[in-house]
Amino acid sequence: MKFTILVADDERNIREGLAEALRLEGYEVALAADGEEALKAVEEGRIDLVVTDLRMPKVSGNEVLKRVAGSYPGMPVIVLTGHGTIEDAVDSMRVGAFDFITKPVNLDHLSMLIRRALESRELERQNQELQREIESQKRISSIIGRSPEMKKIFDLLRRVAPTKASVLITGESGVGKELIADALHNLSPRADKPFVKVHCAALAESLLESELFGHEKGAFTGAAGRKRGRFELAHEGTLFLDEIGEINQNVQIKILRVLQERKFERVGGEETLEVDVRVIAATNRDLKAEIEKGSFREDLYYRLNVVNIHVPPLRERKDDIPLLAGAFLREFTEENGKNLEGFDTKVRAAFFAYGWPGNVRELRNCVESAVVLARGSLVTLEDLPPGIREAQEDDTVRIPAGSSLAEAEKILIRETLAVQGGNKSRTAEILGIGRKTLYQKLQEYGLDGSRAEE
Ligand SMILES: Nc1ncnc2c1ncn2[C@@H]1O[C@H](COP(=O)(O)OP(=O)(O)OP(=O)(O)O)[C@@H](O)[C@H]1O
Numbered sequence: 001m002k003f004t005i006l007v008a009d010d011e012r013n014i015r016e017g018l019a020e021a022l023r024l025e026g027y028e029v030a031l032a033a034d035g036e037e038a039l040k041a042v043e044e045g046r047i048d049l050v051v052t053d054l055r056m057p058k059v060s061g062n063e064v065l066k067r068v069a070g071s072y073p074g075m076p077v078i079v080l081t082g083h084g085t086i087e088d089a090v091d092s093m094r095v096g097a098f099d100f101i102t103k104p105v106n107l108d109h110l111s112m113l114i115r116r117a118l119e120s121r122e123l124e125r126q127n128q129e130l131q132r133e134i135e136s137q138k139r140i141s142s143i144i145g146r147s148p149e150m151k152k153i154f155d156l157l158r159r160v161a162p163t164k165a166s167v168l169i170t171g172e173s174g175v176g177k178e179l180i181a182d183a184l185h186n187l188s189p190r191a192d193k194p195f196v197k198v199h200c201a202a203l204a205e206s207l208l209e210s211e212l213f214g215h216e217k218g219a220f221t222g223a224a225g226r227k228r229g230r231f232e233l234a235h236e237g238t239l240f241l242d243e244i245g246e247i248n249q250n251v252q253i254k255i256l257r258v259l260q261e262r263k264f265e266r267v268g269g270e271e272t273l274e275v276d277v278r279v280i281a282a283t284n285r286d287l288k289a290e291i292e293k294g295s296f297r298e299d300l301y302y303r304l305n306v307v308n309i310h311v312p313p314l315r316e317r318k319d320d321i322p323l324l325a326g327a328f329l330r331e332f333t334e335e336n337g338k339n340l341e342g343f344d345t346k347v348r349a350a351f352f353a354y355g356w357p358g359n360v361r362e363l364r365n366c367v368e369s370a371v372v373l374a375r376g377s378l379v380t381l382e383d384l385p386p387g388i389r390e391a392q393e394d395d396t397v398r399i400p401a402g403s404s405l406a407e408a409e410k411i412l413i414r415e416t417l418a419v420q421g422g423n424k425s426r427t428a429e430i431l432g433i434g435r436k437t438l439y440q441k442l443q444e445y446g447l448d449g450s451r452a453e454e
């Protein structure tokens, strides 16, 4: 691969002399006669390293350095300096210059610096890649759950991740949709390519379009320069459109076009761009209902929903509660340097009885605050927020009308076991059956007893 070096100097002789020498060494060279041109070249991409003079018209070399260091960390800048500006050059090291070199430039010295800078950049890049790999490993194993519902999701994840199929993740707020989107990307062949997230609900309608597709300079008031959109940034990677139910019709049509033809234009632009992007979308809305109402396009829905991953609310997969609560407890005891061994029986019962309208997020927050408040070695009821604390006092078991006897029995066993914090002898006693019978029934109903005890 050929590296591209930007040489910025207002003195033409120096600029072209350096360019000539660097080209002979096999580099591509871009030239800028002032700081403004330099920044423009950097923004347009493809620059691997900047060599810049400090004193330049319009925008100073120091300013160029600051902006590059701020917006393109990892792009090395080598500062050129005349006799009068050595102190400034030393200062520039503090701002993040890789090194400086005094004029007249010793070409051997410069090319040595450039080699070193590019090498260290490469090392840095490899380091980051490794870091990302570790992170992704953590992410996949960070989805906790072993209810049949979650097992189905893991299975689906493994089958869908390697493909390019669009995935629509649905489910209530806080069920873990974003976590699943992360895993989909990390388990895919695109894992080392960009994973770009757009929170559609957080952006004003007018901004969303330019955020997604980018804009050309002057496309609207305030569009000072060309900006790349998220679709462009996600090229070869994955784009996660979070809260897709919130976007307006105009943007819906444009997204539909990218999904169908892979093509789009920047706002205010003529050029048609082509991208290779895998799209994952998530919503806590019922898009079918939105289609009925006419606020969501049916054709877009089918393009997004090639595969649907529906994450059920926590109250419908209560088997995951002990596992999640336990993991969050470990996480937050460590974070807060506390010494907590677990939850007392009443807390476990309350966790089981409560409906968790905020799902896993609510459970996580609840455990965090309980860990902070807890005084003893166990989390007790008084460490819980009132709403959850009271759930325990309601010891009625709800069995939906229309359940079969077997279903009713399953629910009754599960809830009793929960209220008893997983203690099987006591559960059997309360239910008036023998321990052996209880074990049989637990197996029969897939209420594997060991799970409830965690
Ligand atoms: N199965 C899980 N295992 C571990 N942590 C989870 C799990 N599900 C959710 N969480 C945690 O719960 C919180 C909420 O999850 P996430 O942001 O993915 O939810 P969401 O479905 O995207 O919610 P919203 O619709 O509000 O955006 C996060 O802190 C996430 O790490």
Ligand SMILES: [Mg+2]
Pocket (backbone or CB within 6 Å): 177, 178, 242
């Ligand atoms: Mg989310």
